[in-house]
Amino acid sequence: MSTKVPSESRPIAPTPQWLQALLLLVPAGVWLALLLVIPTLLIFELSLVPNIKPGDLVNPSGLGNYWRIFQSDVLNVIGRSLLFATGTTLLCLLMGFPVAYWIALLSPKRWRNLLLLAFVLPLWTSSLLRSYAWISILRPTGVLNTLLTSLGLPTLDLLNRSPAVFIGMTYSLLPYMVLILYASLEKLDRRFLEAAADLGATPPQAFWKVTVPQTLPGIAAGSLLVFITGLGDFINPELLGGTSSMTAARLIYNQFLGATQNWGFGSALSMVLILAVSLAIALLIKYGDKNASSL
Amino acid sequence: MTSMADLTRLHLSRSRRRFLQTSIAGLSGIALSSCGWTLAKVQTDQVRQGASDELHVYTWSNYVDQELIDAFRSQTGIKVISDVFDSNETMLATFQAGKARTYSIIYPSDYKVSQMVKLGYLSELDHSRLDGLQNILPRFQKSVHDSGNRFSVPVSWGTTGLIYNSEKLTEPPTDWNYLWTHKDKLTRRLTLMDDVREVMGAVLRSLGYSYNSTDLQQIKQAYEKLQELKPAITTFTTDAWRDQLLAGDLSIAMGYSADAVNVINQNPKLKYVIPTSGTSLWSDTMVIPKTAPNPDAAYAWLSFMLQPEVAARVTERLFFATPNQAAFNQLPDTLKNNVTLFPPQNLLDKAETVAPLDKSILELYEKYWTKLTSS
Missing domain, CATH: 3.40.190.10 (Periplasmic binding protein-like II)
Known part of the structure; x- marks a missing residue:
């Protein structure tokens, strides 16, 4: 607090370790307990009540809500969510890696921060606005098709189909992937690349045997972040996906705010999503590179 | 809405x-009591x-x-x-x-x-x-x-009906069944509302049943009829059809009269029609x-x-x-x-209000809706 150095330096009694831990952890701990742990436990309790809606007494009575998840239409919805999230992750990785590589290793150093900033700039506008922009671009008489027609090319009917969802989601999540890969690539020890070249490795060999393994933790962290965020995205599928775009997130929304108001089933679905995501993170911690913790 | x-x-x-x-x-808002808690209780x-x-x-x-x-x-x-x-x-x-x-x-x-x-x-x-x-x-x-x-x-x-671009359709719609008889020309040019009861109700009505049918066979029949129309439906949205209807990307949108009035005021080439077999009020x-x-x-x-x-x-x-x-x-x-x-009295006489239904029936509506939007 004070910048003045006390003229008489008295020996200060060391704070006991348990007190230090308490002081440092309590604010975040209380926050997490109030806004994460307790709500999650409440959702879990709700998931055990069949057919609960606002105003009902919470009276846990079994796993009925969980069995419903195994109905074919619900599995179908979960499958579609996984497909959207996985496809988006792969697209982000394929497009994000070259960009991050170029910014981190090849671009002029003084431009680097500006380039990164330019890449993150779209995140400053709301994601909903960006989805609406894609509607204007992709619709049958939209920007894209006007351009294609003026070039004498055949038009593309993308809006309200799965490709539009992939485009919208990839666009939304690409900056996150690039930022994380950039952080990883920036730390790349180039002496290994020089050594590889000295020992006769071709550039592609050096890339696959040196660059990729060294950035693997970044790739894993970036992919996980994009996958998890993609799994919970319902704006893009909803606005761009057309008639067959029901995702797990939207199905949960329907249970809470739709016609039937089945909060129990909605909670069970939420728990399954929370578990799936937790499992993915646990796997990353267990098998991911320990050095990745700095990311 | x-x-x-x-x-x-x-x-x-x-x-x-x-x-x-x-x-x-x-x-x-969570009220604790000795025998558990009540979800979102409002203390009146x-x-x-x-x-x-x-x-x-x-x-x-x-x-x-x-x-x-x-x-x-x-x-x-x-x-x-x-x-x-x-x-x-x-x-x-x-x-x-x-x-x-x-x-x-x-x-x-x-x-x-x-x-x-x-x-x-x-x-x-x-x-x-x-x-x-x-x-x-x-x-x-x-x-x-x-x-x-x-x-x-x-x-x-207000009512629920069809809003269409009169410059794009040679024959204007008059009833829900228009959508099925013209479904080949309407491929991906139609939006229905993002609302189970309104959409299923309209289809039930086009079959001659009530908006509030509780007959399992009728509801199933409506679902199958709706599934038939799916190639024509480009998306389910309650009010985001406006620009695309004007630009000609869409030919017909199902929507509330309140939304239609505002749009038509600004663009007289758009028209609103209440289907003759009946609508919701x-x-x-x-x-x-x-x-x-x-x-x-x-x-x-x-x-x-x-x-x-x-x-x-x-x-x-x-x-x-x-x-x-x-x-x-x-x-x-x-x-x-x-x-x-x-709207004129004869159309209002055929209109129904979407009524509250039993939970088990609502679940059935919801189940068919999930099936429809996930297949």
Whole structure:
């Protein structure tokens, strides 16, 4: 607090370790307990009540809500969510890696921060606005098709189909992937690349045997972040996906705010999503590179 | 009138401070008791007294304007603070999350009134304090959702129908079945509403059944008929069809008359049609919650809104259909003859209100909807 150095330096009694831990952890701990742990436990309790809606007494009575998840239409919805999230992750990785590589290793150093900033700039506008922009671009008489027609090319009917969802989601999540890969690539020890070249490795060999393994933790962290965020995205599928775009997130929304108001089933679905995501993170911690913790 | 786009739009406009307030209020909304807890309980027995010269109104975006607020203030001296919601579900969730003690007047739609009555949130209206209630059209005095206006005063009503671009269709639609007979020409050029009951109801009606069918066989038949139409449907949206309909990307959109009126006012080439086999009739109402901090001001507002002069002027300004016969009589002829706002009697006779159904039947509707939107 004070910048003045006390003229008489008295020996200060060391704070006991348990007190230090308490002081440092309590604010975040209380926050997490109030806004994460307790709500999650409440959702879990709700998931055990069949057919609960606002105003009902919470009276846990079994796993009925969980069995419903195994109905074919619900599995179908979960499958579609996984497909959207996985496809988006792969697209982000394929497009994000070259960009991050170029910014981190090849671009002029003084431009680097500006380039990164330019890449993150779209995140400053709301994601909903960006989805609406894609509607204007992709619709049958939209920007894209006007351009294609003026070039004498055949038009593309993308809006309200799965490709539009992939485009919208990839666009939304690409900056996150690039930022994380950039952080990883920036730390790349180039002496290994020089050594590889000295020992006769071709550039592609050096890339696959040196660059990729060294950035693997970044790739894993970036992919996980994009996958998890993609799994919970319902704006893009909803606005761009057309008639067959029901995702797990939207199905949960329907249970809470739709016609039937089945909060129990909605909670069970939420728990399954929370578990799936937790499992993915646990796997990353267990098998991911320990050095990745700095990311 | 639910729409996902609207919901997300609302979330964006929410400031962080307001979000925190709502979260904290949400925590306090959980009532613990010795035998467990009740989900989102609203304590209706503890009423906070609000400032007597202030009235907080929770309404849809197009129902209250500054002119109305000023007129009310000059008549009563009460200052109106209005907040808007964009779906009944958002309104109820906000109400349950701790805003119950803020608002003295809320504008739920008809079906939400019956839900809120069941939950015990609404106070029974003292009709002796409401002059002009007898001017409400009989149809809306005996609504299935609140017969006799015991809890709610209707403020606006409308129908569900088809909005189409008259320059793009050679033969204009007249009934729901038009969609099936022309489905090959309509491939990916049609939007239906993002609402199970409205869409399934329309299909049931096109089969000659009721909007509120509880017959398992009829509901299944409607689902199969809807599945047949799927190649023509490009997406399910309640109100995001406007630009694409104008540009010609879409030929027909299913929507509420209230949305249609606004769009047609700006683009006369768009037309609205009420299907001849029957449509749904909805109304939005005004209610006083039991938790209202200022019930006296709330009654003043209801009486004010029931004045034919006030209701007529606000209908002219904001283009919604008033259920007040005395107000209707004061409207200029152009509005009286606007068939989108005030459809002819023969079509209204065939209209139904989307009624509350048993939970098990609703689950069936929802199940078919999930099937339809996930296959």
